[in-house]
Every structure is written in structure tokens, then in C-alpha cells.
Amino acid sequence: xxATYVIWTRHMRKFVQQTEELVGLALQSVLWVVxxxxxxxxxxxxxxxxxxxxxxxxxxxxxxxLGGAVGGGMVLLDERLRGIVKEYLAAPIPRLSxxxxxxxxxxxxxxxQATLMLIVGxxxxxxxxxxxxxxxxxxxxxxxxxIGFSGLALGVxxxxxxxxxxxxxxxxxxxxxxxASNALYPLSVLPGWMQxxxxxxxxxxxxxxxxxxxxxxxxxLPLWASGLVLAVFAxxxxxxxxxxxxxxxxx
Amino acid sequence: MNEQAxxxxxxxxxxxxxxxxxxxxxxxPAGRIYALLGPNxxxxxxxxxxxxxxxxxxxxxxRILGYDVVRxxxxxxxxxxxxxxxxxxxxxxxxRETLDFHGRLYRLPAAVRRQRIAExxxxxxxxxxxxxxVKSYSGGMKRRLELARGLMTDPQVLVxxxxxxxxxPQNRVNIWSYVRDLNRRRGMSILLTTHAMxxxxxxxxxxxxxxxxxxxxxxxxxxxxxxxxxxxxxxRGNGDFQHLVTVAAAIDGVSRVETDPADGLALIYTDxxxxxxxxxxxxxxxxxxxxxxxxxxxxxxxxxFLHYTGTxxxx
Numbered sequence: 028x029x030a031t032y033v034i035w036t037r038h039m040r041k042f043v044q045q046t047e048e049l050v051g052l053a054l055q056s057v058l059w060v061v062x063x064x065x066x067x068x069x070x071x072x073x074x075x076x077x078x079x080x081x082x083x084x085x086x087x088x089x090x091x092x093l094g095g096a097v098g099g100g101m102v103l104l105d106e107r108l109r110g111i112v113k114e115y116l117a118a119p120i121p122r123l124s125x126x127x128x129x130x131x132x133x134x135x136x137x138x139x140q141a142t143l144m145l146i147v148g149x150x151x152x153x154x155x156x157x158x159x160x161x162x163x164x165x166x167x168x169x170x171x172x173x174i175g176f177s178g179l180a181l182g183v184x185x186x187x188x189x190x191x192x193x194x195x196x197x198x199x200x201x202x203x204x205x206x207a208s209n210a211l212y213p214l215s216v217l218p219g220w221m222q223x224x225x226x227x228x229x230x231x232x233x234x235x236x237x238x239x240x241x242x243x244x245x246x247x248l249p250l251w252a253s254g255l256v257l258a259v260f261a262x263x264x265x266x267x268x269x270x271x272x273x274x275x276x277x278x
Numbered sequence: 279m280n281e282q283a284x285x286x287x288x289x290x291x292x293x294x295x296x297x298x299x300x301x302x303x304x305x306x307p308a309g310r311i312y313a314l315l316g317p318n319x320x321x322x323x324x325x326x327x328x329x330x331x332x333x334x335x336x337x338x339x340x341r342i343l344g345y346d347v348v349r350x351x352x353x354x355x356x357x358x359x360x361x362x363x364x365x366x367x368x369x370x371x372x373x374r375e376t377l378d379f380h381g382r383l384y385r386l387p388a389a390v391r392r393q394r395i396a397e398x399x400x401x402x403x404x405x406x407x408x409x410x411x412v413k414s415y416s417g418g419m420k421r422r423l424e425l426a427r428g429l430m431t432d433p434q435v436l437v438x439x440x441x442x443x444x445x446x447p448q449n450r451v452n453i454w455s456y457v458r459d460l461n462r463r464r465g466m467s468i469l470l471t472t473h474a475m476x477x478x479x480x481x482x483x484x485x486x487x488x489x490x491x492x493x494x495x496x497x498x499x500x501x502x503x504x505x506x507x508x509x510x511x512x513x514r515g516n517g518d519f520q521h522l523v524t525v526a527a528a529i530d531g532v533s534r535v536e537t538d539p540a541d542g543l544a545l546i547y548t549d550x551x552x553x554x555x556x557x558x559x560x561x562x563x564x565x566x567x568x569x570x571x572x573x574x575x576x577x578x579x580x581x582x583f584l585h586y587t588g589t590x591x592x593x
Contacts, residue, residue, distance in 0.1 A: 029385060030383060033379065033382045033383055034383075036382075037368075037371075037379050040371070040375065041368070041370050041371070044370060045370065109364075109366065110362060110364045110366040111366045111367075111368060113332060113360075113362050113366055114366055114380065114383075114427075115383070116331070116332050117330045117331065117332060117355060117358070117360045118355060118380075118383045118384060119352045119355040119356045119384065120383060276332070276333065277333070277334065
């Protein structure tokens with residue numbers, strides 16, 4: 028869809044121009060890895076044979092993509108509240124392309140952040156598998172994951188009446204996503220009931236797949252299943268966003 | 279080409295129990311400037327939102343150049359240019375980026391976009407500022423940029439929602455002259471809303487008066503005004519308005535008396551204002567009515583508004 032591409036370039040144009048956002052995202056990535064990684068490494072030397080830095084890096088990357096999705100939703104909310112979205116609505120473009128444009132720019136920012144985090148992580152002693160195809164696969168899955176969470180954030184942004192309301196709703200699913208996942212601890216150490224919850228969380232599948240693809244850790248979940256779960260998640264959440272967006276327009 | 283640029287039939291929009299538009303039948307012929315005149319909250323923006331396909335009507339239908347705004351929304355969107363009541367500009371983009379982005383949304387080729395931007399920047403006199411970020415623009419410059427954006431796609435119908443709201447007199451007059459030019463030189467059909475009588479008088483070939491969601495009357499401003507009579511004596515003051523009506527209507531040569539007591543205003547229509555003025559003043563001021571101010575004039579669109587709605591047009 029051409030309009031998606033046009034809206035993506037507009038967001039990218041603003042992203043590159045706004046040095047604060049650019050530098051902010053870059054510093055955030057570095058701080059996450061350095062502070063969190065170093066702190067935790069003092070306590071835990073290795074998890075299931077791989078060093079903790081390598082173990083935790085995919086989790087941090089996934090979670091920063093979540094942060095990016097929240098920011099992407101904010102962009103839509105801001106454009107909605109300020110009326111800028113009317114320019115899109117009166118143009119001969121599909122409603123979905125407006126949402127996809129936002130999701131695509133979120134995914135791009137997530138990839139940018141992930142690349143930075145990987146570099147910092149490597150400097151901090153994480154050991155990447157020598158597997159360029161795997162790296163590429165990991166980035167593709169990350170992009171799909173970022174689109175998925177953009178969908179949820181955009182859906183909430185489509186119906187929120189204020190910025191405070193949006194953040195309140197977003198917070199509800201942000202925290203469980205961090206702790207109810209395999210980001211900080213391996214799936215195998217969790218009790219059965221918690222494993223069940225963690226397996227509902229799409230972040231779990233991304234993190235497991237990235238560990239396997241980019242860091243050479245043995246996957247605990249089949250790769251194809253992780254890919255499938257992420258793809259279904261992205262499609263479902265964009266459908267969710269579109270239905271809420273359209274509902275907000277009918278009012 | 280279709281004769282009507284804009285046409286609505288029994289158009290209704292309800293929000294819960296609130297009726298924003300109540301069976302509106304509007305007809306704006308192609309090639310003309312049509313002004314929807316009404317106070318804030320009359321339903322003007324709701325009507326434009328339906329016509330520009332932003333929201334669907336509750337019932338009834340609306341067509342732009344013969345295309346239904348619901349069924350043929352894509353066709354409608356391709357043919358209209360819009361400026362909204364609030365400024366909807368991205369402060370981070372430059373003027374040129376704003377226009378270029380808009381052209382790309384409509385899939386205009388790069389060469390066409392370059393050429394249109396060059397023409398429009400000239401038209402709205404933004405040559406010096408076009409490469410600066412929009413956040414550095416004044417209100418008048420932003421409005422002109424929005425007008426240029428609405429024109430990027432060379433629309434057949436231009437829809438302007440309160441195009442001069444919040445602008446100083448000089449910028450208002452500038453916008454008026456652009457709008458008139460577009461209509462005269464390119465034959466563009468223009469539908470605009472306004473709550474300012476002078477704007478409707480300055481621009482419109484046709485006026486539709488809208489109040490409380492109902493389109494009360496539409497016609498040529500001159501015809502609407504002429505239908506009221508030749509002269510009007512406008513009296514401001516306070517006292518017994520009902521009595522004033524009885525007394526004034528009995529005077530020879532007075533054809534009609536209209537009042538808006540809440541606004542302290544009475545309009546006395548006569549065949550010859552200057553001749554009837556002494557008799558009118560004599561009659562009303564002797565009867566417990568304190569006159570503060572009297573003006574004698576030809577009727578205006580504001581008087582038309584009062585005539586049809588029963589209240590004076592306020593902001």
C-alpha cells in the first residue's frame with residue numbers, strides 16, 4: 028500500500044529531524060544494556076550455559092520494542108487529538124494504511140534500537156552466534172513483534188480521549204508483559220501455572236526465537252511455532268486496531 | 279459535468295439524543311461560492327464532516343458532484359480539497375514538506391508536485407517562508423499554507439470550514455481575495471462555512487442560513503435581503519418589546535417589526551426609512567421604551583438571519 032509508505036516516510040522524516048527523540052532512544056538503549064546487564068551480571072554469572080548478558084539481551088530488546096510501540100501509539104493519539112489525522116481521513120487512502128504507516132515506523136525505530144543494543148551488548152561481553160542469516164531472521168521477527176504491539180497501542184490510542192487515559196490503559200498491559208515472560212529468567216525455572224501465563228505472552232516467543240537465532244542458545248520452543256505465533260499476533264492486533272479506529276470514526 | 283457541486287437530501291446526524299443536523303436539504307450549484315452562515319454550534323462543521331467523508335450521516339444522503347459521500351467515498355475524496363476549522367498542520371515539517379507530503383498522499387507525480395508547489399506558494403505569498411518549519415509561522419501564514427494544501431490536488435470542489443476564524447482583518451481580506459480568484463479564474467466550486475455576516479456578504483453567490491441543525495433558508499444574498507423590504511430602522515434599547523411591536527406596526531409605511539429582546543434589538547422595516555424615522559421614534563419612545571441607539575440602513579444578511587431564526591446572529 029503506497030499510502031503506508033508515504034506515512035512511514037513522514038514519520039521517519041520527523042524522527043530523523045527530532046534530534047531529542049533520536050538521541051533519547053539511542054541513550055535509552057545503551058543505558059538499558061549497561062545498567063541492567065551489569066547489575067544483573069553481578070548476581071548471576073550464567074543461565075543454562077550461556078552468559079547472562081547474552082541471555083538477557085534479547086529480553087531487553089523485546090521490551091524496548093514495547094516502549095517504542097507505546098510511543099507509536101502516542102504519535103497517533105497526538106495526531107488524533109490535534110486533528111491532524113483528518114488530513115489522512117479526507118484523502119483517498121484506506122484507513123488501514125494510516126495504522127500500518129504508524130506500525131511500520133514503530134518497527135523501524137525498534138530495529139534501530141535493537142541494532143544499537145546488540146552493539147553495546149557485544150562490547151559488554153555478550154557472545155553472538157556467527158550466523159548472519161540467524162541475525163536477519165531475528166530482526167525480521169522483532170519487526171513483526173513490534174508491529175504486533177503497535178497494533179495494541181494504536182487500538183488504545185484510537186479510542187483514548189486524553190494522553191493520561193492512554194498511558195493508564197497502556198500501563199495495564201506493559202508490566203505483566205515484562206515479568207510474565209522469559210525475558211529475565213528461563214522458562215524452565217518457572218512453576219507450571221506461571222509457565223501457562225508466560226506462554227500466552229507473545230514476547231516469550233520472540234525472546235526464545237531471538238536467543239536461538241542470534242545467540243545460538245538451544246530453542247525451548249520450536250522456531251516455526253514462534254514465527255507463527257508472532258505472525259498471527261501481528262495480524263490479530265492490527266485487526267483489533269482497525270476495528271477500534273473505525274469505531275472511533277463512526278461516533 | 280453535474281450541475282450541483284454539493285447536494286444533500288434530508289440529511290440527519292444524531293449523537294445519542296442530540297440532533298446535530300435535522301433534515302438538511304442543501305443545493306450548491308457547481309462553479310459558485312456557497313456560504314453556510316450560522317452561529318457556532320449550529321451544525322456547520324458536522325455538515326462539512328459528512329460532506330468530506332469523515333463521518334457518516336445517521337440518515338439521508340449527500341452527494342458531491344453526483345458521488346454519494348458514503349457509497350463513493352473514494353471518488354468524493356479524490357475530487358475535493360478541504361481546510362478544517364482548527365489548524366491541522368504538523369509543526370515539525372516545513373511548508374514545502376507539508377505540501378509535498380499531501381501531494382504524495384494523493385499520488386501526484388513528483389514533477390506535478392513541484393510545479394503545483396511553485397504556483398501555490400506564489401498564490402498564497404509564502405515564498406520566503408516555504409522552507410521554514412511550520413512552527414515558526416504566524417496564524418495567517420498557517421491558514422494560507424492550509425489553503426495551498428487544500429489546492430495541491432487541484433480539486434473540483436473546495437470546502438473551507440471557517441477559513442478566516444481567528445485571523446486579523448488584513449489576513450481575512452487576503453484569504454477572501456484568494457477564494458474569489460479561485461472561483462472566478464478557475465471556476466472552482468467553493469463551499470465555506472462562516473459565522474461572520476461580512477464574510478458571507480463579501481464572498482457568497484449563495485447563502486444558506488443554518489441554525490440548530492436546520493437549514494432555514496438558502497438563496498442569493500441580494501434576493502434574501504431584498505425580500506425584507508427597502509429600509510430597516512434598527513433600534514437598540516430596553517423596555518416592553520411586545521408593546522413596541524404593536525405601536526410600531528400601526529405606523530403608516532411600516533411593513534414589519536421583528537425583535538430579539540434578549541439582545542435588546544428591534545428591526546422596523548419600512549418603505550422609506552428617513553421619512554418614517556421621526557414617526558417611529560415618536561411612537562416608541564412615548565410608550566415606556568428607552569431607546570439607546572438608532573441606525574437607519576438597508577437590510578443586511580444579519581437582518582435576514584434575525585428574520586428567519588428569530589434571534590440575532592452572535593459569535
